[in-house]
Amino acid sequence: MSSPQRSRRSTKRVTMTDVAKFSGVSASTVSLYLRRPGEVSGSLSRRIQDAIDTLGYVPNLMAGALASASTRVIGVVVPSMVNSMFASTVSRMQSALSQHGYQLLLGHSEYSAEQEESLVRTFMSWSPSAIVLTGLQHTRETRRLLTSSPIPVVEMWELGSSALDTLVGFSHEEAGRAQARHLIDAGCRRLAFIGARLGIDNRARLRATGVSDACRDWLNDTPCHIIDTGTGRMAEAAREALRTLLTEHPDVDGIVFSNDVLALGAITEAQAQGIRVPHDIALIGFGDMDFSNCCLPSISTVRPPREEIGDQVAMALLDSLQGKPIETTVDLGFKLVARESSALSASIKLG
Amino acid sequence: MSSPQRSRRSTKRVTMTDVAKFSGVSASTVSLYLRRPGEVSGSLSRRIQDAIDTLGYVPNLMAGALASASTRVIGVVVPSMVNSMFASTVSRMQSALSQHGYQLLLGHSEYSAEQEESLVRTFMSWSPSAIVLTGLQHTRETRRLLTSSPIPVVEMWELGSSALDTLVGFSHEEAGRAQARHLIDAGCRRLAFIGARLGIDNRARLRATGVSDACRDWLNDTPCHIIDTGTGRMAEAAREALRTLLTEHPDVDGIVFSNDVLALGAITEAQAQGIRVPHDIALIGFGDMDFSNCCLPSISTVRPPREEIGDQVAMALLDSLQGKPIETTVDLGFKLVARESSALSASIKLG
DNA sequence: TTGTAAGCGTTATCAG
């Protein structure tokens, strides 16, 4: 046997053509059977399925995507995969979307718009069916890439006016105001905000702004001290931040944290210093982590709609991909969870 | 102009052919320029790059993958994306692999071998360059799918003898023994193990076995009570488990937990009951979570090599994909972190 | 160095 003039890499994989030959039908029929089984006669269906089983055929989605110009791939960018809030969201998205045959291409930006751009660029090369980003801050180039293509885009976890397309999230400024309001209602009169990575975490910064605004509106413009602990280990950083804060501003009686780990660190430091929480100082965190309800005192917090965001993003995407009209903004709100770290002690504080 | 007999969907995307036409060269030259720029003359390179820029060409990796039979996609299955340990691993894998042009297709199995199988099946349809699984427990069909294909497979987070291909992890039985040893050294003589999801989390179960073995070997075969808190909210479950345990076995003086959240829950319950940790009872967790070092008492724990696993898996994969020979088993060990919850109080306990 | 042409494994179109 002389081989044909041009040999090519032989992938040695079972292809649809193999199945077709084996079952004595054409490739198109096999393809049809795979996509719309109802439109193939029973006898042929059986023979094809037999062939698939005995040959161990696995469809090649790459080829299918190329031919049909529909990849069923969705690119998702989150700031961090280790942050369990985003992990929850992605997890729910993946559950919902995989049921409809979509695959997630996941990347993390480390809170950097440049890394996000680089991820978006890579994703675009996969001609994804849709792209999901976290937040509203993108580079100019990211915006250009995304607006110049017909691919549906969802921005999640934040709300605002500069949306590219669809928005699913909640207002962090409102969350900050609610946290401040809660502390004020608990009797606090001098608030502070301690946050990690405020320089790069826009959502945390928005909550800080919310707290500031609250001080202006409801506490006669008392200053709200904002401390950024940076990017180090959060718990230790929180302890140090608390020490600094109480040294420089001993009158602070309520602190909002950008997450519950910081709040826990502060609680530990307070205990070490003999400061009573919430009696001497009330605290409220953000995130409602696993541990927030099982430490002493338990941590008051704001619970973001982390799972709901995933569900709603998935739903919006599925609708959009089916051509259905979709809402451009979905505000899922948040839940303030009052616990011991900010328990009302009005009799003492206000007395 | 009569259109050709068979019209086809027109994706209206800029293709390599467009770039070729625009710059007056052939498509293969453009392709070459993109893959090995050095082999194209300077003048042509310039013209091609010009065309790419003005046309805004984005390569179609799908088509490339199909043609070259190399997808640069890696399928990864973790039990849960919300578990920050796996998240850390995946995060590091993604960082390392994306630098080499690989994309991660991520899925979570919810600790179910069946869901893992379904994910593997889906991944296979993308003809991935490699597959990464968590643990060693797979369905028979998963094994068949994987062994009957030449795709490199890495199993991570566990060590054992039934490996499919490459293994990167550490011994959970050893970890359990080390945890027990640590408590024994701290003066404990009656140990117990409290774990979440023991029914489905094989690694936690292995650690429980390690603790049991330790009781047999080093505590004269004293019984080691093992409690499974199931799948509910961990902190609350831990509190209840502790109550039950101390009611039924008041002599227990050391507890190993399957993670630090459970340990924290137990600490809270102990405080509520006036039981002193570690004085009355010593505790050790697993995972070295964010909060473990910032609660009171701080939580002794075992720190798994979560980032290192990601790094090593990536490295093994890159080597393997470049045809280099690789080690089939990489034992990364673990680190026992002694903190306050198990601080030695020998004078009292042993006195 | 550059071009030609033959695939890669599907799906879409259209004729039977």
Place this chain on the structure above:
DNA sequence: CTGATAACGCTTACAA
């Protein structure tokens, strides 16, 4: 309902 046949956008042997 079934089957040719032409894309899909790219890579790669091979020729020039």
